[in-house]
Amino acid sequence: MRRLHFPSLVxxxxxxxLGGCSxxxxxxxxxxxxxxxxxxxxxxxxxxxxPVELADYLKRDTALVQRNADGSLSTVRHAEWxxxxxxxxxxxxxxxxxxxxxxxxxxxEPAQGFKPxxxxxxxxxxxxxxxxxxxVLEAQWRLLDRQGQLSDSRLVQLQExxxxxxxDQVRAQSxxxxxxxxxxxxxxxxxxxxxxxxxxxxxxxxxxxxxxIPQPAEPAIPMATPTRNVEVYRF
Numbered sequence: 001m002r003r004l005h006f007p008s009l010v011x012x013x014x015x016x017x018l019g020g021c022s023x024x025x026x027x028x029x030x031x032x033x034x035x036x037x038x039x040x041x042x043x044x045x046x047x048x049x050x051p052v053e054l055a056d057y058l059k060r061d062t063a064l065v066q067r068n069a070d071g072s073l074s075t076v077r078h079a080e081w082x083x084x085x086x087x088x089x090x091x092x093x094x095x096x097x098x099x100x101x102x103x104x105x106x107x108x109e110p111a112q113g114f115k116p117x118x119x120x121x122x123x124x125x126x127x128x129x130x131x132x133x134x135x136v137l138e139a140q141w142r143l144l145d146r147q148g149q150l151s152d153s154r155l156v157q158l159q160e161x162x163x164x165x166x167x168d169q170v171r172a173q174s175x176x177x178x179x180x181x182x183x184x185x186x187x188x189x190x191x192x193x194x195x196x197x198x199x200x201x202x203x204x205x206x207x208x209x210x211x212x213i214p215q216p217a218e219p220a221i222p223m224a225t226p227t228r229n230v231e232v233y234r235f
Contacts, residue, residue: 029082030064030166033174034092037099044103045192048116051109052089053123059086064166067130079166089177093122096181101188118151118191119144120184127173135160135172141184145191152187156180 057065062083063075081088090108097120098106107114126138136159143152158179160172 025078027076027078027080028166029080030170031082032088032092032177033171034095035174035178037095040098040102040104042102043105045101045188046105046115046117047097047101047103047107047188048111048114048119049090049094049097049106049108050119050121052086052093053121054086054089054127055125058124058127065128067128067133067136069130069132073128076166089124092174092177093120093181093184096178097185097188100182100185101192115146117146118188119148120188122180122184127176129162129169129172131164135162135169135176137173137176137180139180141180143184143187143191145194151191154183154187156183 057073060075062080062085064079064081066074066076068074094106094108098104107116121142121144122139123141124137124139126136129135137157139156141154141156142150145151158176160175162168162172
């Protein structure tokens, strides 16, 4: 039996340990970039943001989804989201809207006692990319006024190219979400400038029942009837 020398045995053990470390390599963690939005110094329009509704394939804990060239989806082995993706998107949109609207009066549902001027609902049906696939965001947003009536709604598809690395894909995903916030902010501004009394008046006019005022009856006019010929006798 051939005996291993001590230096060779040490090298063999070292390579085994290195192989084991590579197999159990800790994943890199990524978060969406909110940009550098300035913190508003005034209380402007009051906006309530409902939690973003994500497509089912994006609800995979912290897994980072990749779209392959054939259209199939897979998860990245050594890359994950640093936390909940839905919460990450909520915070990005909240900070972007506050900055673009110049208001600190923004809240994330649930917010007890908060009376919004505008409520924002967002659903994301697609948000992914791949080494050779651009970032694609497909979403719908809806704006509700003070009375909860639908004021605006839009379907959105945005794309952003990247260099192929995971880090640049995350940057590109952040960019399309920032552009989504910009579109919503442009639609919110006209609603915020509408006086509350005007909106209440229009709602009251729509909901007020019609009152039918009875018309006075026309006076009855007796009809003339022909009289019979009567002979008068004088004595």
